[in-house]
Amino acid sequence: xxxxxxxxxxxxxxxxxxxxxxxxxxxxxxxxxxxxxxxxxxxxxxxxxxxxxxxxxxxxxxxxxxxxxxxxxxxxxxxxxxxxxxxxxxxxxxxxxxxxxxxxxxxxxxxxxxxxxxxxxxxxxxxxxxxxxxxxxxxxxxxxxxxxxxxx
Numbered sequence: 001x002x003x004x005x006x007x008x009x010x011x012x013x014x015x016x017x018x019x020x021x022x023x024x025x026x027x028x029x030x031x032x033x034x035x036x037x038x039x040x041x042x043x044x045x046x047x048x049x050x051x052x053x054x055x056x057x058x059x060x061x062x063x064x065x066x067x068x069x070x071x072x073x074x075x076x077x078x079x080x081x082x083x084x085x086x087x088x089x090x091x092x093x094x095x096x097x098x099x100x101x102x103x104x105x106x107x108x109x110x111x112x113x114x115x116x117x118x119x120x121x122x123x124x125x126x127x128x129x130x131x132x133x134x135x136x137x138x139x140x141x142x143x144x145x146x147x148x149x150x151x152x
Contacts, residue, residue: 009102013098019090019093019094019097026083026086026090029083029122029129030083032129033079033080033083036129037073037076037080043069044069044070044073047062047065047066047069048066051063051066065139068135068139071135072135075128075132075135076132082121082124082128083121083122083125085118085121085125086118086119086121089114089118089121092114093118096110096111
């Protein structure tokens, strides 16, 4: 490495560190949503296997649950897509910041647009995730006899 280039590379790395940390957070959120999606798929498969042996009342209940699971899978899938897009856009921001810092090519406006797009995509993905959780909470009904309230 040329000694004169070292300060420029160090500065380029400094510019890229903050978005790289953001990328770690995006990866963690993506992992949470992907695990949730996997659990929904597992529950749907379990219900589909049990459906042929179910009685009429139970079958109606399970079909209704399968409809809800199908909707939740679609929402989670869309959430994964938006969060992944946010990660990819953040990668582009990091690359452009690094290249711009080294070469001074004037990518400031492009980096700004990519960053706003990454944050917008992440926001949509998180809203979809919240929507899926809201649907899940509405569907699950806990029987009062199973909920033990503490007496003061």
